[in-house]
Amino acid sequence: MPVQPRSRVVILGGGTAGWMTAAALSALAGAACKVTLVESADIGIVGVGEATLPHLRAFITRLGIDEHAFMAATEATFKLGIEFRDFGRIGDRYIHPFGSYGQPLNGIAFHHHWLRRRGADGTSPIGDYSPAVVAAEQSRFAFPSNRNVTNSFGYAYQFDATRFAPFLRTWSEERGVRRVEGLVANVDRDDPTGDVRALQLSDGQRIEGDLFIDCSGFRSVLLGTALDEPWEDWSHWLPCDRAVAAPCASPPGPIEPFTRAVAMPAGWRWRIPLRHRVGNGYVYSSAHCDDATAQAALLDALETPSLAEPRLLRFKAGRRRRSWVGNVIAVGLASGFLEPLESTSIYLVQMAITRLLEHFPGRTIEPVDRDGFNAAVDAEYDRIRDFLILHYHATTRDDSPFWDHVRTMRIPDSLEEKLELWRRSAQVQQYGYGLFLEPSWVAVYLGQGIIPERWDQRADLLGEEALDRALAELRAAIAREVAAMPDHRDQLMRAA
Amino acid sequence: MSASPPIRTVAIVGSGVVAGMAALALTRTLPHARVELVTMPVPAEALADRLPRLWPSAFPLLPSLGLAEADLLARGIAAPLLARRFTGWSRSGGRWMCPEGETVRIPGTGALHQRWLHAGARMAFHDLFPAAALAEAGRFSPDALVSTELAQADVTLALAPDRFGAVIGAGCQRANVVVSEGPLQAALPGPDGGWRAIRLASGRVIEADLFVWAAGKPLPGEEWLDWSGVLPADRLTVTRTDASGLVDEYETVGDGWRARWAHGDTGIGAVAFNAGIGQAKPVSDAAEPLKLTPGAAAYGWTGNLLRLGDGAAQLGALALPGFTLAAHHLLLALELLPARDMEPVLVAEYNRRARLRTEHLRDFVAAHYLAGGRRRGPFWTGLSAVEPPSSLADTLAQFRRRGQLPHRDEDSVPADAWRAVLLGQGIRPAVPDPVVLGTDRNVERQTLMSACRSLAMQAAQFPDGAPAPGISFVRVPKPHTAQD
Ligand SMILES: Cc1cc2nc3c(=O)[nH]c(=O)nc-3n(C[C@H](O)[C@H](O)[C@H](O)COP(=O)(O)OP(=O)(O)OC[C@H]3O[C@@H](n4cnc5c(N)ncnc54)[C@H](O)[C@@H]3O)c2cc1C
Numbered sequence: 001m002p003v004q005p006r007s008r009v010v011i012l013g014g015g016t017a018g019w020m021t022a023a024a025l026s027a028l029a030g031a032a033c034k035v036t037l038v039e040s041a042d043i044g045i046v047g048v049g050e051a052t053l054p055h056l057r058a059f060i061t062r063l064g065i066d067e068h069a070f071m072a073a074t075e076a077t078f079k080l081g082i083e084f085r086d087f088g089r090i091g092d093r094y095i096h097p098f099g100s101y102g103q104p105l106n107g108i109a110f111h112h113h114w115l116r117r118r119g120a121d122g123t124s125p126i127g128d129y130s131p132a133v134v135a136a137e138q139s140r141f142a143f144p145s146n147r148n149v150t151n152s153f154g155y156a157y158q159f160d161a162t163r164f165a166p167f168l169r170t171w172s173e174e175r176g177v178r179r180v181e182g183l184v185a186n187v188d189r190d191d192p193t194g195d196v197r198a199l200q201l202s203d204g205q206r207i208e209g210d211l212f213i214d215c216s217g218f219r220s221v222l223l224g225t226a227l228d229e230p231w232e233d234w235s236h237w238l239p240c241d242r243a244v245a246a247p248c249a250s251p252p253g254p255i256e257p258f259t260r261a262v263a264m265p266a267g268w269r270w271r272i273p274l275r276h277r278v279g280n281g282y283v284y285s286s287a288h289c290d291d292a293t294a295q296a297a298l299l300d301a302l303e304t305p306s307l308a309e310p311r312l313l314r315f316k317a318g319r320r321r322r323s324w325v326g327n328v329i330a331v332g333l334a335s336g337f338l339e340p341l342e343s344t345s346i347y348l349v350q351m352a353i354t355r356l357l358e359h360f361p362g363r364t365i366e367p368v369d370r371d372g373f374n375a376a377v378d379a380e381y382d383r384i385r386d387f388l389i390l391h392y393h394a395t396t397r398d399d400s401p402f403w404d405h406v407r408t409m410r411i412p413d414s415l416e417e418k419l420e421l422w423r424r425s426a427q428v429q430q431y432g433y434g435l436f437l438e439p440s441w442v443a444v445y446l447g448q449g450i451i452p453e454r455w456d457q458r459a460d461l462l463g464e465e466a467l468d469r470a471l472a473e474l475r476a477a478i479a480r481e482v483a484a485m486p487d488h489r490d491q492l493m494r495a496a
Numbered sequence: 497m498s499a500s501p502p503i504r505t506v507a508i509v510g511s512g513v514v515a516g517m518a519a520l521a522l523t524r525t526l527p528h529a530r531v532e533l534v535t536m537p538v539p540a541e542a543l544a545d546r547l548p549r550l551w552p553s554a555f556p557l558l559p560s561l562g563l564a565e566a567d568l569l570a571r572g573i574a575a576p577l578l579a580r581r582f583t584g585w586s587r588s589g590g591r592w593m594c595p596e597g598e599t600v601r602i603p604g605t606g607a608l609h610q611r612w613l614h615a616g617a618r619m620a621f622h623d624l625f626p627a628a629a630l631a632e633a634g635r636f637s638p639d640a641l642v643s644t645e646l647a648q649a650d651v652t653l654a655l656a657p658d659r660f661g662a663v664i665g666a667g668c669q670r671a672n673v674v675v676s677e678g679p680l681q682a683a684l685p686g687p688d689g690g691w692r693a694i695r696l697a698s699g700r701v702i703e704a705d706l707f708v709w710a711a712g713k714p715l716p717g718e719e720w721l722d723w724s725g726v727l728p729a730d731r732l733t734v735t736r737t738d739a740s741g742l743v744d745e746y747e748t749v750g751d752g753w754r755a756r757w758a759h760g761d762t763g764i765g766a767v768a769f770n771a772g773i774g775q776a777k778p779v780s781d782a783a784e785p786l787k788l789t790p791g792a793a794a795y796g797w798t799g800n801l802l803r804l805g806d807g808a809a810q811l812g813a814l815a816l817p818g819f820t821l822a823a824h825h826l827l828l829a830l831e832l833l834p835a836r837d838m839e840p841v842l843v844a845e846y847n848r849r850a851r852l853r854t855e856h857l858r859d860f861v862a863a864h865y866l867a868g869g870r871r872r873g874p875f876w877t878g879l880s881a882v883e884p885p886s887s888l889a890d891t892l893a894q895f896r897r898r899g900q901l902p903h904r905d906e907d908s909v910p911a912d913a914w915r916a917v918l919l920g921q922g923i924r925p926a927v928p929d930p931v932v933l934g935t936d937r938n939v940e941r942q943t944l945m946s947a948c949r950s951l952a953m954q955a956a957q958f959p960d961g962a963p964a965p966g967i968s969f970v971r972v973p974k975p976h977t978a979q980d
Contacts, residue, residue: 031934106559107556357931360898362928366897368894368896372898417841421845424839424842425841427831429845431905432903456831457833458830
């Protein structure tokens with residue numbers, strides 16, 4: 001193959017998206033490109049985004065980043081899932097774990113067997129069959145070993161969002177990424193292709209490149225503003241458009257290895273335990289709640305006094321129609337935003353980076369590069385969107401105009417089909433790639449009280465006694481394994 | 497338990513292994529239902545019934561039949577196949593293989609095919625497959641599939657139709673499947689494209705909650721999607737030959753291609769061509785060519801009527817994918833099995849997934865013709881002008897550009913097999929992979945070569961033999977598929 005000159009990649013933005021992209025390109029594609037990152041201290045980063053998904057571990061590992069160093073630098077804790085409170089009904093709670101419930105019996109997914117015995121003597125909540133749930137409930141944590149089924153689960157991190165980008169910055173600069181401090185004042189574009197040629201900074205610097213990665217956050221300076229890529233609005237399905245965030249001191253006692261999402265009158269509230277503090281925020285719909293009320297509700301819910309002035313954030317649910325246009329690729333908030341109910345934003349950043357590496361164009365970009373990338377991004381966004389909408393729609397709550405709205409709104413056909421399939425047969429629409437596979441859908445369906453009319457008929461082939469025995473053994477094995485796990489706080493001390 | 501009660505009665509039409517397999521699986525799944533098999537001879541053209549090959553992707557069906565792959569091998573009901581070998585298919589005319597399973601795992605940076613491309617090694621891509629090493633060494637035992645270095649190997653089962661049919665038949669008998677003398681004379685239409693009842697030649701009328709059409713041909717008068725443009729071999733002559741080994745052979749000739757297939761204790765010689773272009777010289781004068789109709793029924797499931805086998809889809813003789821496709825369709829039908837009222841949402845979901853499954857398999861077979869291989873000879877010249885189906889066009893474009901494969905749900909073909917075919921046909925991606933670009937080519941070349949040598953050595957030392965009955969494979973679990 002001919003040796004190609006390295007292409008010049010310019011990343012605009014130094015938030016989580018910008019520095020993750022810089023780190024990945026410098027570590028994994030250093031032979032193919034030179035990376036320059038432009039960021040402006042005047043604008044700063046969004047600074048929230050503390051809860052992640054297990055995929056981030058693969059990112060860290062693939063780059064060769066030391067997990068201890070990363071966790072220490074970001075005050076990170078372990079995360080085994082998300083606890084949802086009051087979503088399906090006030091008083092309900094369930095954990096959406098990282099990992100599955102039980103294991104297939106006779107080739108049939110576990111939840112069918114559980115549904116069959118639901119309500120029978122001696123059966124217990126489906127969470128008892130998930131090691132991640134049981135460990136989370138007891139604030140214990142051990143690294144999964146995959147040695148046996150009861151110990152196969154995933155974990156993610158909860159970290160200080162203001163420290164992740166700086167950590168990656170140091171790491172990337174050591175690997176040759178050039179950082180330029182400056183404010184983009186103008187974008188030079190090519191006539192007639194419309195491709196971006198250079199960024200003009202307010203101090204007169206001109207940064208040229210072959211490929212521009214727009215990580216400029218909600219401003220979407222290149223894709224949204226310069227290229228004017230249309231916005232696909234999803235706020236009719238996901239009406240939350242504001243958040244107020246405030247950290248508080250960690251209360252004494254165990255550090256919970258999970259994120260909590262508590263449904264509120266006009267949205268929901270997050271609680272993310274870190275090593276040095278707890279992150280909190282109320283995500284709400286401005287059509288259903290004013291800022292002052294939201295702030296008061298958040299402060300009222302804090303276990304300890306707030307450590308800082310509450311911050312207000314505004315956003316819209318949706319995305320740019322295409323993420324890659326011309327020679328501009330948007331990654332992170334510049335490409336779109338789905339609210340943080342399932343901690344998906346950083347995953348979407350990571351996914352875009354993976355796809356970018358797969359479709360990395362060299363110095364000339366072909367339509368096939370963009371098409372491949374955009375198709376992959378589309379599929380991810382659509383599926384996550386449906387999954388998020390489910391959390392709101394699958395409710396019996398009628399105690400506020402917000403919940404009335406989401407309960408009765410028209411949902412996307414793609415979600416309607418998934419729900420109908422589940423209701424009629426306990427089947428989850430299958431796909432092999434992307435986020436939120438069968439166990440996640442099962443967790444939310446059951447957690448929010450959508451009990452199917454029947455289960456897979458093949459589950460009935462197993463004798464009832466044999467099934468009950470298998471269930472009891474599994475429960476006991478998980479209980480044993482978890483009892484042997486260290487306390488989460490101790491585990492963190494060990495890691496420190 | 498359910499709003500609608502479960503299926504009470506099933507009637508399956510057909511006498512081949514596809515119908516038998518459906519009857520056995522359904523009766524085992526619905527122990528309280530009456531399952532009736534209406535005999536109806538399957539035509540010689542029904543390749544799913546006549547030349548059944550079970551690819552590893554469809555092994556998950558076997559437990560529903562009370563069978564296990566190692567057992568089928570041990571009892572001589574199936575012969576193992578480790579690869580398909582292609583001669584004269586690529587533009588350069590070279591030979592290449594599409595081995596079963598995955599490539600060997602070699603520590604290092606980047607995807608193995610990208611590393612192989614970058615290293616510019618002289619060895620073939622297929623040499624990186626343990627199954628190819630075993631095939632070259634002429635050795636196989638299921639133990640190979642659990643040994644560490646060869647663990648990425650896999651095996652296709654070449655089922656002997658008569659023996660397999662006998663096993664299935666015995667299973668049906670034990671499970672009290674009722675066999676009724678056909679053939680079917682008429683079907684009385686029911687709602688949504690289903691059947692209310694069928695009438696047999698004897699005059700008997702059978703009503704059922706669920707009907708399965710598995711008679712080895714499309715239903716008379718049914719809309720049939722024509723795929724003969726992208727699967728151009730529509731005539732086939734077959735004759736018995738002597739035993740063949742662990743590899744199915746495919747060789748091009750000007751008018752089409754010839755194959756040598758493993759088939760029980762003997763082998764089969766086949767010649768495939770296109771009726772409109774001209775007849776390739778048959779393997780034996782006696783054989784009258786079979787007429788194939790590549791294509792698919794517009795819907796696999798309508799109302800209470802499920803189509804399986806050559807009545808659902810025909811993907812031709814290349815790689816013999818028909819039975820595997822039928823097995824996947826059956827597995828999906830079991831998973832989504834509706835209650836008596838045939839919930840439309842389940843039927844729709846079946847059709848969605850079954851169709852993806854069919855199309856992706858069609859694309860894989862079509863890639864052998866359309867991925868830019870041989871163009872000399874009457875059968876081949878016209879192929880340059882054939883437009884691939886859009887999903888395949890997308891796959892080819894992505895692979896030509898960067899060696900990427902789009903992610904596809906319901907694909908029966910492992911990614912490494914796709915790569916083996918596309919690289920084998922001579923596609924070389926235009927742009928190098930940025931991830932492997934930083935590694936030293938010479939070092940990488942040495943690494944890959946020594947891995948190949950080690951595979952060959954391991955394979956050569958491997959004992960040859962069938963496992964004892966009852967052994968089941970302990971497969972190495974697939975790595976976590978989380979995106980990285
Ligand atoms: C309320 C809320 C909660 C969230 N919670 C989570 C969560 O729990 N989990 C999760 O995964 N995600 C969460 N997210 C999303 C997450 O915060 C973001 O995905 C992540 O921080 C990435 O942001 P970013 O890098 O795209 O943008 P930003 O952090 O906004 O960075 C933008 C960068 O662009 C630069 N920039 C902008 N304009 C210019 C200019 N003109 N010139 C020069 N530089 C410029 C800025 O200086 C900055 O460096 C949350 C988001 C919100 C709003």
